[in-house]
Amino acid sequence: MSELAYQSPLAGVAAPQGLSISLREIPDRGMIDLRGLGSDTAFMAAAKDVLGFALPTAPRSSAAWGDVRVLWLSVDQWLVLSTRSKAQELLARLREALRGIHSLAVDVSDMRAVIRLEGEGCREILMKGTSLDLISGEYAPGTCRRMRFAEIAALLHVVEETVFDVYVFRSYAHYAWEFLCATAREPAKVKLFGEQQAPV
Incomplete structure (x- = not known):
């Protein structure tokens, strides 16, 4: 009898070049x-x-x-x-x-995919998909909360100041991943305060 083999929701998927932050799945x-x-x-x-x-x-x-x-x-x-x-x-x-x-x-280990964002600018990228004000003092390391992200249900955990884990249901893993890859591209980088340079 064959044994069940676990495969993570984003198995074989890698972050593209040109992102302003680090993006990866936590499969284990x-x-x-x-x-x-x-x-x-x-x-x-x-x-x-x-x-x-x-x-x-x-x-x-x-x-x-x-x-x-x-x-x-x-x-x-x-x-x-x-x-x-x-x-x-x-x-x-x-x-x-x-x-x-x-x-x-x-x-419920198989229920969700976990996507980790690391680096300066993670909060700005996440705010492209949610109405949460992640630059307020409410979201210090250790904070977690459910949220609507890119029109799907998600769970956010602030691991460190510039490290975030986003939990989404397995069936939405690729959608959430592609949304993050698109919004984290270097040309899409935004600076919330101060003078911004227009894209070339």
Whole structure:
């Protein structure tokens, strides 16, 4: 019997030359959809025991320890991130710790594509596809939030000041990638403030 072989949504796709930032897929991201009541002390304690740190409870925040990171999605939903190779073990431990507690833990690693943007100008490029004001102080490193990006549903995570991860559903991976490649071209570069040089 043949074994299932995983293929990332953007397998074989490479960023074109002439972009003003670095653009790449993160193909080995493991993702667990974790749901439970933030007001349930048993749930919160069980999750902390497995993860090694408390689930973030502030809206649009994240927390991390080692190679595991958790993004806050709503008052009763978190996205647990790890390497794909670690996701199954982490899922098994969460389910065991949460046995008998009102909760849900599901591996959703194959649900989304993760596109990473790196470099100066990422915020301006992202704002070409969203109404979010990413140059405001609200979007410091660690911030995450759902957004409408290029007319599709997406999740944004500010990893560092000039590093951003955009999560989109697998079926929209190529569309989001091509949109970013087009808007990140050097001739399409914009400077939000100050004098701008007209393209030649």
